[in-house]
Amino acid sequence: DIQMTQSPSTLSASVGDRVTITCRASQTISRWLAWYQQKPGKAPKLLIHQASILEGGVPSRFGGSGSGTEFTLTITSLQPEDFAIYYCQQYHTSPTFGQGTKVEIK
């Protein structure tokens, strides 16, 4: 299985901050990477697929980049509704997820 490692595990930030989450794959996955947001007690919600394609309805402050083994999710100006846990997921082979990054209020 391809291992996905996210950093940091927890990120403390304020409204308006620019936030970057990194996801690294244990082997190359081209651009076969998705990002999800999960709020407490809710199902995950797709934000981005194919590393940088924004899902319809997702605010443009969310952006994804990267290829190969290193990827980033950037939130350009953090909003109150963005405090959540974010997961990356590779789909180059049998799907695997990162361990999650919790974005909390500073």
Added chain:
Amino acid sequence: EALLLESGGGLVPPGGSLRVSCEASGFTFKNFAMSWVRQAPGKGLEWVSGISGSGTNTYYADSLKGRFNISRDNSRNMVFLEMNSLRVEDTAVYYCARDPDGANWFAPWGQGTLVIVSS
């Protein structure tokens, strides 16, 4: 709007069996592969199983070692996960999710159904 609604979760003793279901609406169900993803309490996400739109092809996480079986009924817009020889570590919320293009990324997800394996 595509919607998914899981059901069938509950409390089951170790070694027992349970079938969870997912009913889809708002899209042409037979055209989409579907998957089950689980989340143990306070933990991350783990892909469990997937099935092609026709139901011909099925896929499983290696860790399940043949204990789970995925199926679908396109006439009822439903996908199922039958879980056998359940273990305490199978305790989780089980989500069904649509695979938009067969590539194994997922949108949308259902709200999940909780399976508790405990004596």
